[in-house]
Amino acid sequence: MTEKPVQRRPGGRTARNRENVLRAAADLLLNEGYEQLTIARVAAAAQVAETTVYRRWRNKAHLAADALSELARVENPIPDTGTLEGDLRALLVQIVAILERPEVRRVLLAVVALPAGDPEAVRAKDAFWAERFAGAAALVRRAVERGELPVDADPYELIEDLAAPVYFRLLVTGRPLDGRFVDRSVALVLSRRGLRPAPPPGHGGPPPADG
Structure with a gap:
């Protein structure tokens, strides 16, 4: 009987190598800086040759940005709650939660401080932020489809308005990223677009009937 040829999944080994490299890079970043x-x-940690890493990532700045992007993709997925307000709130809560981790905060501060005069470092940072904005843009597209935002709504501006206060507190003031901060940030984003947050349960509805 003739043996059937082994069917190999296209890109299987390449995909595994990429996953192993990014996991190893993220572990080193979070644990050692x-x-x-x-x-x-x-x-060495990913058990691949250095040339395998260099074929995809030009230097450690580019690798660090990609590893952080993958970490954010896994731990900070774009929510789909059914409303713009719900999506913004869920996204901001996730951002705050991941930035509350000291090891993530330390790494982010290091990446932000990468030299602006290094073209590779600049491209790495640009790639990281571009990927984050691209994912969050889906949130805005859904809101447009639901009629919550106009068709010319700018995803970049909306996500910048939502996330900028987080990074300002993280990098500049050090003030707490608590529930009040989340509520205020979401309300400001909505108000700038002529929208109002929904009242909390038990508030803002019609008065109860007598009797």
């Missing part, structure tokens, strides 16, 4: 990240250490 950006300064301790090297291509050699990542390759």
Whole structure:
């Protein structure tokens, strides 16, 4: 009987290598910080050759940005609650939760501080933020389809309005990222677009009937 050829999934090994490299890079970043990240250490932890890493990532800045993007994709997925307000609130709560982790905050501060004069570092940072905005843009498209936002709504502006106060507190003031902050941030984003947050349960409805 003639043996059937083994069917290999296209890109299977490449995809596994990429996953292993990004996981190894994220572990090093979170546990030891950006300064301790090297291509050699990542390759050893991922059990691949250094050339395998360099074929996809030009340097450690580019690798760090990609690893953070993957971490954000997994731990900060774009919500779909059925309303713009619900999506904004869920997204901001997720952003706050991930930034409350000291190891994530430390790495983010290191990436933000990458030298502006290094073209590779600039491209890495741009790639990280572009991916985050691209994912969040789906949230805005759904709101447009539901009629909550006009068709010319700018996803970048909306997400900037939502996320900017988080990073301002993180990088500048150090003030708490608590529930009151989340409520205020969502309300401001909605008000700038002529919308109002829904009243909390038990408030704002018609008065109860007598008797």
